[in-house]
Amino acid sequence: MSKKKPTILEVAARAGVGLGTVSRVLNNHPAVRPETRARVLRAMEELGYTPNPHARRIAGGRSYTVSVLLPFVATEFYRRLIEGIEGVLLEKRYDLALFPILSQARLRRYLENTTLAYLTDGLILASYDLTEHFEEGRLPTDRPVVLVDAQNPRYDSVYLDNFQGGYLAGEYLARFPGAVFAVKVEEEPDQAFRHTVFAQRMAGFQEALRRAGRPFIPEHLYTTRLSQDGGRLALRHFLEKSSPPINVFAGADQVALGVLEEAERLGLTVGREVRVLGFDGHPFTEEVGLSTIAQPVEAMGAKAAQLLLERMQGYAGAPREVRFEPVLLERASTGTPPAAPYVP
Amino acid sequence: MSKKKPTILEVAARAGVGLGTVSRVLNNHPAVRPETRARVLRAMEELGYTPNPHARRIAGGRSYTVSVLLPFVATEFYRRLIEGIEGVLLEKRYDLALFPILSQARLRRYLENTTLAYLTDGLILASYDLTEHFEEGRLPTDRPVVLVDAQNPRYDSVYLDNFQGGYLAGEYLARFPGAVFAVKVEEEPDQAFRHTVFAQRMAGFQEALRRAGRPFIPEHLYTTRLSQDGGRLALRHFLEKSSPPINVFAGADQVALGVLEEAERLGLTVGREVRVLGFDGHPFTEEVGLSTIAQPVEAMGAKAAQLLLERMQGYAGAPREVRFEPVLLERASTGTPPAAPYVP
DNA sequence: AAGTTTCCATGAAGCGCTTCCACCGGGAAC
DNA sequence: GTTCCCGGTGGAAGCGCTTCATGGAAACTT
Numbered sequence: 095m096s097k098k099k100p101t102i103l104e105v106a107a108r109a110g111v112g113l114g115t116v117s118r119v120l121n122n123h124p125a126v127r128p129e130t131r132a133r134v135l136r137a138m139e140e141l142g143y144t145p146n147p148h149a150r151r152i153a154g155g156r157s158y159t160v161s162v163l164l165p166f167v168a169t170e171f172y173r174r175l176i177e178g179i180e181g182v183l184l185e186k187r188y189d190l191a192l193f194p195i196l197s198q199a200r201l202r203r204y205l206e207n208t209t210l211a212y213l214t215d216g217l218i219l220a221s222y223d224l225t226e227h228f229e230e231g232r233l234p235t236d237r238p239v240v241l242v243d244a245q246n247p248r249y250d251s252v253y254l255d256n257f258q259g260g261y262l263a264g265e266y267l268a269r270f271p272g273a274v275f276a277v278k279v280e281e282e283p284d285q286a287f288r289h290t291v292f293a294q295r296m297a298g299f300q301e302a303l304r305r306a307g308r309p310f311i312p313e314h315l316y317t318t319r320l321s322q323d324g325g326r327l328a329l330r331h332f333l334e335k336s337s338p339p340i341n342v343f344a345g346a347d348q349v350a351l352g353v354l355e356e357a358e359r360l361g362l363t364v365g366r367e368v369r370v371l372g373f374d375g376h377p378f379t380e381e382v383g384l385s386t387i388a389q390p391v392e393a394m395g396a397k398a399a400q401l402l403l404e405r406m407q408g409y410a411g412a413p414r415e416v417r418f419e420p421v422l423l424e425r426a427s428t429g430t431p432p433a434a435p436y437v438p
Numbered sequence: 439m440s441k442k443k444p445t446i447l448e449v450a451a452r453a454g455v456g457l458g459t460v461s462r463v464l465n466n467h468p469a470v471r472p473e474t475r476a477r478v479l480r481a482m483e484e485l486g487y488t489p490n491p492h493a494r495r496i497a498g499g500r501s502y503t504v505s506v507l508l509p510f511v512a513t514e515f516y517r518r519l520i521e522g523i524e525g526v527l528l529e530k531r532y533d534l535a536l537f538p539i540l541s542q543a544r545l546r547r548y549l550e551n552t553t554l555a556y557l558t559d560g561l562i563l564a565s566y567d568l569t570e571h572f573e574e575g576r577l578p579t580d581r582p583v584v585l586v587d588a589q590n591p592r593y594d595s596v597y598l599d600n601f602q603g604g605y606l607a608g609e610y611l612a613r614f615p616g617a618v619f620a621v622k623v624e625e626e627p628d629q630a631f632r633h634t635v636f637a638q639r640m641a642g643f644q645e646a647l648r649r650a651g652r653p654f655i656p657e658h659l660y661t662t663r664l665s666q667d668g669g670r671l672a673l674r675h676f677l678e679k680s681s682p683p684i685n686v687f688a689g690a691d692q693v694a695l696g697v698l699e700e701a702e703r704l705g706l707t708v709g710r711e712v713r714v715l716g717f718d719g720h721p722f723t724e725e726v727g728l729s730t731i732a733q734p735v736e737a738m739g740a741k742a743a744q745l746l747l748e749r750m751q752g753y754a755g756a757p758r759e760v761r762f763e764p765v766l767l768e769r770a771s772t773g774t775p776p777a778a779p780y781v782p
Numbered sequence: 783a784a785g786t787t788t789c790c791a792t793g794a795a796g797c798g799c800t801t802c803c804a805c806c807g808g809g810a811a812c
Numbered sequence: 813g814t815t816c817c818c819g820g821t822g823g824a825a826g827c828g829c830t831t832c833a834t835g836g837a838a839a840c841t842t
Binding site: 103114121148 | 828829
């Protein structure tokens with residue numbers, strides 16, 4: 095590939111314009127005649143020109159790169175989130191640098207070492223609770239920061255109302271006859287991330303059940319790691335406590351998938367003997383017919399990217415808060431809800 | 439933090455030298471009197487100076503940054519690997535950029551988009567099988583590339599002999615009485631990574647058993663995802679097939695940990711009724727007394743970094759291959775081996 | 783028709799560094 | 813004492829870009 099990258103001068107020469115004009119085209123400056131712009135763009139195309147980000151950074155003070163700091167956890171959630179962020183950013187010709195946070199120490203290095211601060215114009219922090227880990231809950235950076243899947247009064251925050259999601263789940267499952275169980279996902283063991291989302295989901299769930307007159311039995315809660323196998327173990331556990339039909343709310347789709355898997359292994363009819371409701375609304379839930387409380391992860395990522403772009407363009411208002419609401423998706427795994435709610 | 443970054447000129451002024459000298463200090467050029475060097479370094483320290491990588495890149499063609507492409511899988515293995523790589527690189531004042539590969543498409547973008555190629559001087563690819571995914575098994579980049587935890591005849595490769603590790607495991611467990619079971623870790627479902635390491639471990643394991651006159655029974659193999667809960671399910675499965683004492687080889691420490699956990703839950707004596715042998719030699723195995731086939735992950739990372747540094751400094755010899763050997767660590771989870779090997 | 787504004791376009795200056803040529807002083811060689 | 817060499821050092825040139833002062837021409841004014 096790339097022998098010798100063409101520079102802006104070669105583009106200018108080929109397009110028959112000055113180098114300033116090429117630069118203006120690159121930066122979407124309005125004062126370029128459409129016809130000229132087209133000519134320049136064509137020249138770029140023909141030469142296979144891409145701007146040198148280092149040069150841009152050095153000259154203009156902007157690098158057209160955004161950092162996304164996220165837990166080093168491989169889940170569908172983060173895949174979707176990044177997709178959402180990327181969609182918006184690529185459109186504006188911004189680039190994305192991912193920084194998986196392997197450890198607390200690493201996060202600090204990312205920020206303090208000036209490496210990252212130097213390289214990027216803005217920062218999206220996913221699922222990270224700042225207040226716990228930084229003095230005054232402030233990141234040691236002067237770049238704009240947006241939080242997603244997290245909340246902090248000092249920064250723009252984009253998040254899902256997880257309590258409401260749990261509430262929806264509780265409200266829905268309460269309509270069915272049979273015992274109600276729940277799988278809660280454990281917090282990260284290393285405490286680097288205090289993921290309160292799972293606790294919030296459970297709190298909403300229990301509140302809804304209480305209001306429906308079917309208070310949640312503490313023994314019906316099973317806590318597990320975020321894995322499919324965790325769901326399998328959970329179902330086995332539940333079946334020791336109660337016989338079908340049972341209703342299971344899993345705090346995450348991945349866990350719910352394990353419940354489905356184990357139910358099938360045990361020859362139980364999903365949607366009748368075992369009703370399963372997940373959380374997240376990941377794409378695969380549709381394929382397997384898993385009912386779920388869906389969160390618009392891509393939209394959340396896109397929103398975060400938008401807020402960051404605004405900040406990078408100079409917006410300096412007070413921190414904004416964008417709350418997203420989950421939605422119940424009914425699929426086969428919960429069967430047909432009864433016409434009238436179940437009354438104990 | 440950082441109001442306005444000091445530049446090389448300010449450092450030069452403060453140290454009372456010319457800017458060329460400061461640059462020479464930065465680049466470890468030999469022709470600087472030690473005394474002068476010290477003065478410059480002190481000035482840098484006092485001003486909190488850090489070089490601007492963009493400027494370095496633009497001026498010198500080197501950015502002093504290395505990319506590490508690794509699966510977006512949060513395991514102890516990659517944490518250790520990065521630690522090893524980082525140790526060597528930081529010493530040479532190189533920086534590290536992590537690129538978690540979320541998907542095949544993303545990897546291509548990383549490489550083709552010129553973004554990464556522009557930003558970094560070299561590339562370490564972890565656990566990735568090229569031949570499957572790129573034409574001619576060549577990455578579309580002109581930067582030096584080193585593979586780690588993978589092998590390819592076209593690039594420097596650093597890897598563990600996983601077959602031998604499995605062999606050691608088989609050899610060892612064959613000495614004990616009782617049925618022998620094995621937990622194999624499943625390949626990644628999305629096939630982005632064709633992790634053959636687990637298959638290799640199992641192959642070595644079975645070969646060793648065969649030679650010891652105790653051929654492995656296919657039904658004694660349980661395949662699971664890489665999770666602690668997978669180990670728990672595995673043990674339950676084994677106990678349905680055979681009663682204690684049993685010997686379990688788990689293809690990964692994390693899975694082995696689940697086996698231990700479940701054994702304790704079931705009230706079985708680890709090291710007597712259930713003997714467990716893991717693979718990886720992660721630090722936590724010492725704490726929990728887990729016997730394991732240890733791989734020197736940090737050393738492998740360090741070696742990969744070294745090879746890359748050499749390449750970046752211009753070495754252009756044929757691809758090199760560095761094979762590491764695993765070692766058996768005996769701990770409490772396998773109890774005391776019998777004086778004489780068990781003979782069926 | 784001449785002055786005024788608006789719209790585009792140009793290219794020099796400069797971003798923070800590396801590199802390289804020039805230069806300086808002093809010890810070794812004659 | 814003169815020449816040569818060489819370890820040290822200074823600073824101009826230049827990397828690929830953005831920005832900005834400048835200017836030319838077309839589009840409005842009056």
